[in-house]
Amino acid sequence: MPDEPAIHARALTRVYKAKPDAVTALGGVDLDVQAGEYFGLLGPNGAGKTTLIKIFTTLLLPTSGKASVAGFDVVTETAKIRRVINMVSGGEQSGYGLLTAREQLWMFSQFYGLSNRDGWRRVDELIEVTGLTEQRDQKVRTLSTGQRQKLNFARGMLNDPWVLFLDEPTLGLDVAAARDLRDHTLSWKAAAPARTVLLTTHYMVEAEQLCDRIAIVDRGKILALGTPEELRRRVQAESIFRIELDRLPQNGGIAAIGALPGVLSAVRADDEVADEAGSDRVALKVALADDSALTSVVTAVAERGSNLVGLAKSEPSLEDVFVELVGRGFGDEDKSPPEPAS
Amino acid sequence: MTAYRAAPATNAREAAEWSTGRVLRTNLRAIVGRAYPRVIGLTREPSWIFFEILLPFLAVSAFVFVYRALGAPEQFIGFVVLGGAVTSFWLNVVWMMAAQFYWEKDQGNLELYFTAPMHLMAILAGMAIGGLVMTSSRALAVIGIGSLLYGVSYNVEQPFLLAGVFLLTMVPLYGMGMLFASLFLLWGREANHLAELLQEPIYFLGGVNFPLRAIGPIAGVVVATLPLGVGLDAMRQLAFVESGVQGVLPVGTEILILAVMGVVFLVGARLALGYLEMLARREGRLTLRWQ
Numbered sequence: 047m048p049d050e051p052a053i054h055a056r057a058l059t060r061v062y063k064a065k066p067d068a069v070t071a072l073g074g075v076d077l078d079v080q081a082g083e084y085f086g087l088l089g090p091n092g093a094g095k096t097t098l099i100k101i102f103t104t105l106l107l108p109t110s111g112k113a114s115v116a117g118f119d120v121v122t123e124t125a126k127i128r129r130v131i132n133m134v135s136g137g138e139q140s141g142y143g144l145l146t147a148r149e150q151l152w153m154f155s156q157f158y159g160l161s162n163r164d165g166w167r168r169v170d171e172l173i174e175v176t177g178l179t180e181q182r183d184q185k186v187r188t189l190s191t192g193q194r195q196k197l198n199f200a201r202g203m204l205n206d207p208w209v210l211f212l213d214e215p216t217l218g219l220d221v222a223a224a225r226d227l228r229d230h231t232l233s234w235k236a237a238a239p240a241r242t243v244l245l246t247t248h249y250m251v252e253a254e255q256l257c258d259r260i261a262i263v264d265r266g267k268i269l270a271l272g273t274p275e276e277l278r279r280r281v282q283a284e285s286i287f288r289i290e291l292d293r294l295p296q297n298g299g300i301a302a303i304g305a306l307p308g309v310l311s312a313v314r315a316d317d318e319v320a321d322e323a324g325s326d327r328v329a330l331k332v333a334l335a336d337d338s339a340l341t342s343v344v345t346a347v348a349e350r351g352s353n354l355v356g357l358a359k360s361e362p363s364l365e366d367v368f369v370e371l372v373g374r375g376f377g378d379e380d381k382s383p384p385e386p387a388s
Numbered sequence: 389m390t391a392y393r394a395a396p397a398t399n400a401r402e403a404a405e406w407s408t409g410r411v412l413r414t415n416l417r418a419i420v421g422r423a424y425p426r427v428i429g430l431t432r433e434p435s436w437i438f439f440e441i442l443l444p445f446l447a448v449s450a451f452v453f454v455y456r457a458l459g460a461p462e463q464f465i466g467f468v469v470l471g472g473a474v475t476s477f478w479l480n481v482v483w484m485m486a487a488q489f490y491w492e493k494d495q496g497n498l499e500l501y502f503t504a505p506m507h508l509m510a511i512l513a514g515m516a517i518g519g520l521v522m523t524s525s526r527a528l529a530v531i532g533i534g535s536l537l538y539g540v541s542y543n544v545e546q547p548f549l550l551a552g553v554f555l556l557t558m559v560p561l562y563g564m565g566m567l568f569a570s571l572f573l574l575w576g577r578e579a580n581h582l583a584e585l586l587q588e589p590i591y592f593l594g595g596v597n598f599p600l601r602a603i604g605p606i607a608g609v610v611v612a613t614l615p616l617g618v619g620l621d622a623m624r625q626l627a628f629v630e631s632g633v634q635g636v637l638p639v640g641t642e643i644l645i646l647a648v649m650g651v652v653f654l655v656g657a658r659l660a661l662g663y664l665e666m667l668a669r670r671e672g673r674l675t676l677r678w679q
Contacts, residue, residue, distance in 0.1 A: 050401075063671065104502070104503060105668075117401055129406060129505045130404045135496070135499075140495060141495075154421070156417040156418055157421055157422075157504040159418075159506070209400065240399070
C-alpha cells in the first residue's frame with residue numbers, strides 16, 4: 047500500500063476519568079500524515095498534543111475512533127508499531143545516571159534487538175553525529191541539560207525509526223542547544239527522506255522552520271492544517287511589503303502609489319525611520335494583490351524622485367494565525383482543563 | 389550524515405515484519421541490556437560495601453551474640469550467617485525489583501520500555517538477573533566474613549544439590565519481585581512505603597534469624613507461601629547436615645514447593661504485567677506521573 051499514510055487518525059477521541067468531571071483531551075481528531083513528511087502539531091499546553099502522540103506511540107488507548115501508524119492499528123497491532131517507531135520527549139531524564147553516555151545508548155540498543163557489534167557501532171556513529179564525542183565516557187548524571195537531550199535524541203535514532211515522534215524536544219534547552227537539536231532532526235530527515243517525523247511543539251519558530259505541514263491544535267481539536275504558507279494565507283490573502291524610501295515620493299505621493307494596478311493600499315508606516323537625525327526617510331506599508339505588482343511600485347517611486355532604501359515582505363506569523371483561529375495568543379491564559387502531564 | 393541511516397528495509401510495513409527468531413533474540417538482548425546497569429553498578433558505586441555488607445552484618449552479629457549469650461547450639465550461628473546472606477536477596481527483591489517500576493515510571497524509563505519492541509518480561513528478567521549477580525557478591529561477602537569471624541563450620545554432603553536449591557530459591561523469590569513490580573505500580577502508592585511494609589514481616593516469617601521450626605505450626609503455612617522461608621529452610625538442612633538440624637519439611641518436599649512457587653510467581657508476574665499494560669493504556673496510569 048504505497049499511498050498509505052504513515053500516521054492516520056479518524057474521529058479520534060480520548061477522555062480521561064477525573065473528578066468532578068471527565069476531561070476530554072481529544073475531541074474527534076482527523077489526521078493523515080504522509081510517509082516522508084515532517085509534520086508539526088502546534089498548540090498551547092493542554093491542547094491535546096501529548097495525548098495524541100501517546101496514542102500513536104501505543105502508550106494510551108483511544109476512547110473512540112481509529113488510529114494507525116505505518117498502517118498498523120494502535121489498539122491491536124502494538125507489537126508491529128513498536129518495531130518501527132521511536133520517541134524523544136523534552137526534559138526526558140531516561141536511563142541510568144551511573145552509566146556512561148556510550149553505555150546508556152548501548153543498553154537502549156539492546157532493547158531494539160541490535161546485535162552487540164552493530165549496537166556499539168551504531169552508538170559510536172550517533173555519538174559522533176550528535177556531537178557528544180567528548181562526553182562519550184562521561185557518566186550520564188554529569189551531562190548538562192543540552193547534552194542530555196542530545197543523548198536522548200541519539201537514543202531515539204538507535205533503531206533508525208520509520209516514524210519518529212518528537213514531543214516538545216527542545217523544551218528547556220538554551221538557544222544554541224535547541225538549534226543543534228533541530229539541525230540534527232533535519233540532517234536525519236535529509237539522510238532518510240522516507241522517514242516520517244511527528245513533532246509537537248508550542249514554539250512557532252520551531253514548527254515553521256522544521257515542518258512541511260502543521261496542524262494547529264487547541265482543546266483537543268485540530269483547528270487548521272496546512273503548510274506554513276497556507277496557514278498564513280488563511281489570515282492574510284494579500285502580500286504586504288514595507289518599503290523604505292530616502293524621501294517622500296513627489297507627483298501625487300503615496301496616493302499615486304496606492305492607485306497603481308495590483309496595489310490594494312499604500313499607507314505611511316509607523317515612523318521610527320523619520321526620527322533618525324537629519325533624515326527625510328519614510329516607510330510605506332503597501333498591500334499588493336500578489337507579488338508581481340511589486341515591480342510597478344518600485345518603478346513608480348523611482349519616477350517620483352525617491353530612492354529605495356529598504357524592502358521587506360511583511361508576513362503574518364503562525365501566532366497571528368493562532369490568534370485568528372482561537373481568539374487568544376499562546377501566552378494567554380488557557381481556560382481549558384489541563385492535559386495530564388506526560 | 390549517512391550515519392543516521394541503519395535499517396535496510398524498504399518501507400515501514402516490511403520493517404515491522406520480524407521472524408520469531410528475531411523476536412526471541414531481541415528479548416534475550418533486552419535481558420542482557422537491562423541487567424548491565426546493575427552489574428556495572430558494582431564497580432561504579434563502592435559505597436555498597438558499607439551500606440549493604442557492613443551495616444547488615446551488624447544485625448547478623450547482634451543475633452550471633454544473643455545466641456552465644458544464651459548458650460544456644462553452635463549451628464544457630466551458622467543459621468544466622470546464612471540467613472543474613474539470603475536477606476541481601478530479599479532486600480534486593482523488595483527494593484530493586486518490586487519498587488523498581490515505580491521509580492522507572494518517575495524517571496520516564498517505563499514509557500520507553502513500553503514503546504520498545506521487546507516484551508516487558510525481558511526487562512523484568514534483566515532486572516532480576518542483574519540484581520541476582522549484584523547481590524550474590526554481597527551475599528558471598530556476608531557468608532565469607534561471618535564464617536571467618538564467628539568460626540562457622542559447614543557440613544555439606546551434597547554441594548550441587550545445595551547450589552541447586554539456592555538457584556531454585558531465587559526463581560520464586562525474584563518471580564515474586566517481578567510480580568510485585570507490577571502490583572506496586574497498580575496500587576499507586578509510594579513504592580518505598582510498600583517496600584517498608586513488606587520488609588520486616590518477611591524477615592520474621594522467613595526465619596532469617598532463627599530456625600523456622602521455632603515458630604511452630606505456623607511454620608508449615610509460612611513454608612508453603614514464602615520462597616525465602618522454604619528456600620532458607622532447605623539450604624540450612626543441606627549446609628549443616630551433621631548438626632542434626634531438622635527442617636520444617638524434608639528437603640525433597642521443599643524443592644517441590646519451590647518449583648511450584650517458581651511457576652506460580654512467574655506466571656503471576658506475566659499476568660500482572662499484562663493487566664498493568666492494559667490498565668495503563670486504558671486509564672493513562674503508565675504515563676501520568678501524578679497518578
